[in-house]
Amino acid sequence: MPRRPVNPLAGSEQRRTPGDWLDFAVELYAEHDLALGQIATSAHDEALYLILHTLGLPMDSDERVLAKKLTAAQAKKLVDVFRRRVVDHTPAAYLTREAWLNDLRFYVDERVLIPRSYFLEIIPEQLDDLVADPKRVRRVVDVCTGSACLAILLAKHFPRAQVDAVDLSADALEVAKINLQAHRLGERVTLHRSDVFGAVPPVKYDVILSNPPYEPSAHCDRLPVEFTREPRLALDGGRDGLDIIRKLLRQAKDRLTPDGIVLIEVGGLGPAMDREFAKLQPRWLTTTDESNCVCLITAARLQAWRG
Numbered sequence: 001m002p003r004r005p006v007n008p009l010a011g012s013e014q015r016r017t018p019g020d021w022l023d024f025a026v027e028l029y030a031e032h033d034l035a036l037g038q039i040a041t042s043a044h045d046e047a048l049y050l051i052l053h054t055l056g057l058p059m060d061s062d063e064r065v066l067a068k069k070l071t072a073a074q075a076k077k078l079v080d081v082f083r084r085r086v087v088d089h090t091p092a093a094y095l096t097r098e099a100w101l102n103d104l105r106f107y108v109d110e111r112v113l114i115p116r117s118y119f120l121e122i123i124p125e126q127l128d129d130l131v132a133d134p135k136r137v138r139r140v141v142d143v144c145t146g147s148a149c150l151a152i153l154l155a156k157h158f159p160r161a162q163v164d165a166v167d168l169s170a171d172a173l174e175v176a177k178i179n180l181q182a183h184r185l186g187e188r189v190t191l192h193r194s195d196v197f198g199a200v201p202p203v204k205y206d207v208i209l210s211n212p213p214y215e216p217s218a219h220c221d222r223l224p225v226e227f228t229r230e231p232r233l234a235l236d237g238g239r240d241g242l243d244i245i246r247k248l249l250r251q252a253k254d255r256l257t258p259d260g261i262v263l264i265e266v267g268g269l270g271p272a273m274d275r276e277f278a279k280l281q282p283r284w285l286t287t288t289d290e291s292n293c294v295c296l297i298t299a300a301r302l303q304a305w306r307g
């Protein structure tokens with residue numbers, strides 16, 4: 001006998017307030033193995049964000065707001081959004097078409113990785129101490145820019161610098177353009193469609209920053225559904241994850257000012273980097289979760305390297 005399709009949202013009509021929906025949604029996340037880690041690490045936080053966003057309520061809404069009775073139209077909106085999250089495993093950020101980094105909003109859709117980089121912490125808190133003189137930073141580049149979120153953080157951090165933002169994906173650059181316009185940075189951030197530096201004019205940078213694709217291909221084949229909705233080009237770093245990083249470091253050699261630095265986020269590839277690029281003496285930066293997966297390499301080390 002054919003099995004009756006299960007309706008994961010069955011019973012939702014009994015949920016009368018946003019607070020009821022929050023409890024219900026947290027159960028759904030557990031029952032349906034929804035993957036987290038793209039915009040939040042707890043089901044509660046992600047579900048609350050989706051409920052407040054869907055209902056157009058402020059993110060700091062208190063218990064009284066969560067206890068208010070929903071209209072039929074509001075309840076339908078919640079059914080629709082959680083159906084897509086639970087049944088289709090659509091990532092929350094693709095449902096709301098936005099991602100927040102600190103207090104900055106970025107437009108995102110399926111053409112770009114959902115921003116979640118450690119540079120969010122490093123740019124405001126450490127970058128000034130890592131460059132020779134923050135006041136004299138004139139040119140910086142974000143290689144593998146995706147939504148341009150890091151290029152925009154760089155442009156805001158170094159208000160007098162020209163910023164280049166590079167990506168191989170024409171689709172990603174369309175999204176980057178939307179964000180540059182939204183942040184009024186179209187004049188100061190230049191987009192380049194390029195395989196690393198291949199098609200970028202030959203200028204030298206004070207800072208080269210990159211959050212490249214660094215997952216080993218086999219790992220990309222086993223990702224939870226939510227992560228397979230992100231562009232594979234944004235995640236897949238080749239057999240051992242290092243393909244783009246190798247290319248970037250070889251090309252970075254001729255792209256830095258004498259005091260320049262390269263900053264790369266490498267996920268779990270720290271030990272592999274230390275082995276393969278020992279001569280470059282990568283310096284691992286400390287991040288609050290102690291994953292320490294962003295390294296700094298100096299122009300001087302790259303100059304002396306025969307990579």
Ligand SMILES: C[S@@+](CC[C@H](N)C(=O)[O-])C[C@H]1O[C@@H](n2cnc3c(N)ncnc32)[C@H](O)[C@@H]1O
Nearest residue numbers: 115117144145146167168169195196211213234
């Ligand atoms: C991990 S995502 C980072 C996106 C963004 N910087 C962020 O932190 O959210 C990597 C990006 O690298 C781009 N990419 C992949 N291969 C590339 C290559 N060979 N040259 C330039 N960009 C590349 C992808 O299209 C994707 O947008």
